[in-house]
Amino acid sequence: MATSLGQLLDALADTAQSTEPTAAARADAGTALGELGRALAQLRRDGVSPAIGDRREHQVAALAAACTELAARAPATEQTLAGLAAAAADTLAVLHDHSTVASRWAAATAVAETVTPLVQVLAGTLTAGPAAQWLAEVERQSVLVQQTAALQPPSRADSAILDRPLAGPAVPASSDPALVVPDAVAVLLRATGSAAESPSVAEVLAYTLAAETLSDAAQRLHSAAEPGAGQAAALAWRAVRAALRPYDDGSRRPHHDAPPAVHAALRLHASLNRPGSDPALRAEPLRAAVAAAAQHLPTLATQLMYRTVRSWADTGALVAYARDVPPREERVAAYLRGYQLGGLVRVDAVDLQPVAGSLHNARLLSLAVAARAAESGRPGADFPRRALAANQAVLDQPQTAAALEVARREAGRQLQLARGRTPGPTRAR
Numbered sequence: 217m218a219t220s221l222g223q224l225l226d227a228l229a230d231t232a233q234s235t236e237p238t239a240a241a242r243a244d245a246g247t248a249l250g251e252l253g254r255a256l257a258q259l260r261r262d263g264v265s266p267a268i269g270d271r272r273e274h275q276v277a278a279l280a281a282a283c284t285e286l287a288a289r290a291p292a293t294e295q296t297l298a299g300l301a302a303a304a305a306d307t308l309a310v311l312h313d314h315s316t317v318a319s320r321w322a323a324a325t326a327v328a329e330t331v332t333p334l335v336q337v338l339a340g341t342l343t344a345g346p347a348a349q350w351l352a353e354v355e356r357q358s359v360l361v362q363q364t365a366a367l368q369p370p371s372r373a374d375s376a377i378l379d380r381p382l383a384g385p386a387v388p389a390s391s392d393p394a395l396v397v398p399d400a401v402a403v404l405l406r407a408t409g410s411a412a413e414s415p416s417v418a419e420v421l422a423y424t425l426a427a428e429t430l431s432d433a434a435q436r437l438h439s440a441a442e443p444g445a446g447q448a449a450a451l452a453w454r455a456v457r458a459a460l461r462p463y464d465d466g467s468r469r470p471h472h473d474a475p476p477a478v479h480a481a482l483r484l485h486a487s488l489n490r491p492g493s494d495p496a497l498r499a500e501p502l503r504a505a506v507a508a509a510a511q512h513l514p515t516l517a518t519q520l521m522y523r524t525v526r527s528w529a530d531t532g533a534l535v536a537y538a539r540d541v542p543p544r545e546e547r548v549a550a551y552l553r554g555y556q557l558g559g560l561v562r563v564d565a566v567d568l569q570p571v572a573g574s575l576h577n578a579r580l581l582s583l584a585v586a587a588r589a590a591e592s593g594r595p596g597a598d599f600p601r602r603a604l605a606a607n608q609a610v611l612d613q614p615q616t617a618a619a620l621e622v623a624r625r626e627a628g629r630q631l632q633l634a635r636g637r638t639p640g641p642t643r644a645r
Contacts, residue, residue, distance in 0.1 A: 241297075252304070255305035256279055310382055429450075452582070458574070
């Protein structure tokens with residue numbers, strides 16, 4: 217099952233607060249503080265402030281060192297607290313490609329807040345000595361970080377990194393949409409957020425199909441749901457595929473094996489489109505899963521727009537017929553060759569503007585359907601509330617209402633043009 221850094225830290229804090237301070241629990245808490253020290257040290261190395269030598273960097277480094285020194289004096293153990301803390305530290309390493317300076321500061325403040333209940337497990341139980349001194353230092357440095365966070369709080373958008381889902385062990389045999397949907401969304405976010413490798417056109421087509429299906433399911437969460445918002449988001453994701461129609465990178469062909477992210481996208485699509493899917497959306501686990509997954513649709517669109525499309529433009533990985541992209545003077549010869557080999561051109565950022573624009577529309581309209589899904593999905597304790605808050609912050613901006621209307625019209629126009637356009641031959645023709 218997919219999980220997130222925020223869920224792990226919340227579970228760690230809740231478990232610590234309900235733990236009896238036995239000798240084993242104290243050792244467990246000390247080891248857990250060492251794992252959080254490892255997480256803070258990694259955040260400090262990656263950067264938690266845009267200014268070198270900033271107070272935030274010094275305080276996070278000092279808290280990391282204090283946690284590490286205290287853990288070195290605790291008996292080696294690995295029980296519930298230590299396991300949760302280690303998982304949280306490992307999650308931060310996985311989120312490296314998705315994080316920014318601001319989001320790392322948000323993660324550091326959340327980790328510092330989680331230090332407090334672990335300190336309470338150890339408080340008053342240590343005899344005078346180095347361990348007790350380091351415990352006092354951990355508590356002091358944790359308070360300093362939290363005080364700085366109160367003066368320089370992370371924004372709602374930056375805190376959304378805490379709700380970024382990460383896929384758990386694959387369960388390919390499972391057909392339960394309540395399990396398939398969150399894991400599939402986690403895989404898609406990982407695939408589109410990686411800086412190491414850009415998805416192919418065929419892969420992005422599969423991702424947008426899954427996003428369209430999820431948008432439509434989010435719209436259908438409640439019979440009284442406002443018509444239009446979810447449908448517009450689904451149409452906007454369909455318009456992305458229409459905008460991609462002229463472009464190719466050699467991946468538009470039959471494949472014997474689907475990459476993991478494509479497989480995840482197709483599983484999500486199939487699980488929400490199987491017969492009887494509408495009645496299934498009345499089941500509480502699936503409603504909660506769809507509502508939670510919808511909160512990440514804007515992030516998926518953003519990553520495709522700013523990472524994938526930009527990578528395509530920078531690397532020149534895509535080609536298209538000159539007749540299918542906006543005309544340019546230097547391409548007159550290719551344009552005149554029509555749909556022949558000589559009519560192919562390598563596209564750049566200007567040529568990809570229609571794709572970027574369609575993803576911008578999908579992002580805006582996905583914000584609306586995500587907020588509506590949160591109202592209809594009856595979110596539980598593990599709902600990605602930070603992601604919802606980030607989405608709502610954009611919707612609350614004065615210019616967003618007008619931008620949403622423009623996005624609706626533009627998505628409809630793109631689909632209308634795609635229906636009336638006579639496409640050029642594909643490489644398979």
